[in-house]
Amino acid sequence: MxxxxxxxxxxxxxxxxxxxxxxxxxxxxxxxxxxxxxxxxxxxxxxxxxxxxxxxxxxxxxxxxxxxxxxxxLNDAEIVEDGAANAKSVRRKALRALERQAKADFENLTRLQQAAASAQASILGTVAMMTQPRSLQKVADAVAEGVRELPVAATLSMFIKKQPEAR
Structure with missing residues (x-):
């Protein structure tokens, strides 16, 4: 094609x-x-x-x-400010989408639809959590001087809670 x-x-x-x-x-x-x-x-x-x-x-x-x-x-500082405003917008959209999804009766869905709903809710919840002002600040604090961006894996690892070791 x-x-x-x-x-x-x-x-x-x-x-x-x-x-x-x-x-x-x-x-x-x-x-x-x-x-x-x-x-x-x-x-x-x-x-x-x-x-x-x-x-x-x-x-x-x-x-x-x-x-x-x-x-x-826009100048460079304004571009960064615009990014912060976009993060707020993304967070609001993710929370609204989560709220909408919660209205679906999970039991009335097929297994495939349940899996899709669960995956979507997980991703939207992650987006909402990662775009909170304190989450953004946490990542900003971890970025070393002169580094343009933190690798995705390093960013995600900052939000993974360490599980206590089994005895």
Missing amino acids: PKPSFRMSVESRLLLQELKKIEVGEIITYGRMRDITSLPLSKLRAPLRTATIRAMRDHDMVFGCVRNEGFRR
């Missing part, structure tokens, strides 16, 4: 060209984006999403929304 090819729309390409000109801290206004694309604000969402993703992936540029103004190119 041939791999699907993705082509950016003309509007996305125009926005990307403009985003590449933006310096850290500068804002591209919604009015400017509307002028560039000739699209009303209500139609800008998809092309803008595509352009900001491509700017991030291909040009290491991260943008954040400035309410009622436009998009601002």
Whole structure:
């Protein structure tokens, strides 16, 4: 089966060209984006999403929304702050999904559905626990100076309780 090819729309390409000109801290206004694309604000969402993703992936540029103004190119500290806000959002979504799953009557599910529900609940519970502020701080405290990221295995091992040895 041939791999699907993705082509950016003309509007996305125009926005990307403009985003590449933006310096850290500068804002591209919604009015400017509307002028560039000739699209009303209500139609800008998809092309803008595509352009900001491509700017991030291909040009290491991260943008954040400035309410009622436009998009601002974030500096390094703001990118990290954005990550913290995303961790909060992920935690809330995981807790809501767990709550929803708890409403299913486990006994009415097939064995396969029970296994899926248990796996999902385990993963969602882990995500909720690992994105708590104190969990994030625990990992941050363990990262040595100059280290970009802690290996996944080392991160997970920080949360595994040691079992007492059997006699």
